[in-house]
Amino acid sequence: MQHDAIFVLSxxxxxxxxxxxxxxxxxxxxVEASHEPLKAGYQPRRFFRSSRAGLTALxxxxxVAAHVARIRAQLERGPYFEAGWPCFAALPWLHEALxxxxxxxxxxxxxxxxxxxxxxxxxxDRDDWIRDAALTPxxxxxxxxxxxLRWAAMSGYEKCLFWWTELHRYAIDLHRRRPDIxxxxxTYEALFAPTPDALHALVDxxxxxxxxxxxxxxxxxxDQYHYRTWPDDWRKALQSPETVEVAEALGYxxxxxxxxxxxxRYFRRKKLRHYLADWTAIGRxxxx
Numbered sequence: 452m453q454h455d456a457i458f459v460l461s462x463x464x465x466x467x468x469x470x471x472x473x474x475x476x477x478x479x480x481x482v483e484a485s486h487e488p489l490k491a492g493y494q495p496r497r498f499f500r501s502s503r504a505g506l507t508a509l510x511x512x513x514x515v516a517a518h519v520a521r522i523r524a525q526l527e528r529g530p531y532f533e534a535g536w537p538c539f540a541a542l543p544w545l546h547e548a549l550x551x552x553x554x555x556x557x558x559x560x561x562x563x564x565x566x567x568x569x570x571x572x573x574x575x576d577r578d579d580w581i582r583d584a585a586l587t588p589x590x591x592x593x594x595x596x597x598x599x600l601r602w603a604a605m606s607g608y609e610k611c612l613f614w615w616t617e618l619h620r621y622a623i624d625l626h627r628r629r630p631d632i633x634x635x636x637x638t639y640e641a642l643f644a645p646t647p648d649a650l651h652a653l654v655d656x657x658x659x660x661x662x663x664x665x666x667x668x669x670x671x672x673x674d675q676y677h678y679r680t681w682p683d684d685w686r687k688a689l690q691s692p693e694t695v696e697v698a699e700a701l702g703y704x705x706x707x708x709x710x711x712x713x714x715x716r717y718f719r720r721k722k723l724r725h726y727l728a729d730w731t732a733i734g735r736x737x738x739x
Contacts, residue, residue, distance in 0.1 A: 455633070456522050456531040457554045457657050458545065460625075462618045463536035464568035465560035465639045469668075471534040477665045478532075482657075483525045487535030489518055491580040495540040500592030500621065506544035515541070519548050526552055530658065537584050539618060540592070543625065546632050555632055556653065557622050559701045560639035562694055563685045563708050566611035567717040570683070575610045586614050593617050595693065608683040616694045623700055638702070643669055685713055 474484035492514040509515050525531045546553040574585050588598040635656040641649035647666035688705050698705050
């Protein structure tokens with residue numbers, strides 16, 4: 452029996468931790484599951500939208516080559532499931548490296564919610580692997596290089612909207628270009644809906660049996676990093692035609708955003724001393 456490697460194509464912050472834990476909990480006897488095993492080792496910024504010939508250089512990256520060898524060994528025993536966002540640029544090459552035994556789960560979440568969730572991690576201000584892997588308009592594969600001119604002045608939320616837009620436009624393009632790759636599209640909202648229909652469709656795509664325990668796990672959210680950020684205007688997403696276009700293609704209406712729920716979950720409240728500091732600064736400005 453041939454087994455496949457299932458990779459989740461996503462931005463992150465859309466349920467990949469939960470999916471990984473669910474696979475381990477409900478299907479640990481059948482599947483080997485991992486979450487962001489190489490981190491930035493896939494070098495997504497370098498290989499984003501590279502040609503088929505350009506992607507062959509991934510095979511020369513020792514960490515990637517060793518990882519593919521481990522996956523191939525696992526496929527002799529059973530399926531492999533990888534959740535976590537850094538693998539996206541490598542997926543076309545991985546399909547070839549695994550002899551076509553690759554399936555893609557395209558996982559999306561509402562752009563505003565995703566961008567705020569990512570912004571809580573200050574991904575573009577970090578000095579670690581996430582910053583090294585996070586897409587920017589200076590990367591060769593990105594389709595909006597004009598944003599280089601105002602990148603430094605953009606807020607963390609705006610930069611994460613850029614990331615969301617580039618990644619999901621890439622996913623849509625990849626699905627169109629490579630109909631030979633098995634593909635399943637789903638959303639965070641569907642996976643955590645009151646009924647388990649989307650979860651059942653996902654495990655069917657993965658070639659796994661439906662198990663009642665999986666539906667019950669939807670009540671157990673998995674998020675190791677419940678951070679908050681300073682407020683920003685969520686409506687900035689509506690000012691990007693590219694973001695609106697990709698969102699609509701994925702079935703999202705950006706205007707249909709619950710601003711109160713967004714604020715309650717993601718916005719950090721200022722303490723009294725912060726307000727006093729703000730007023731003191733304003734007073735000094737006028738006094739000067």
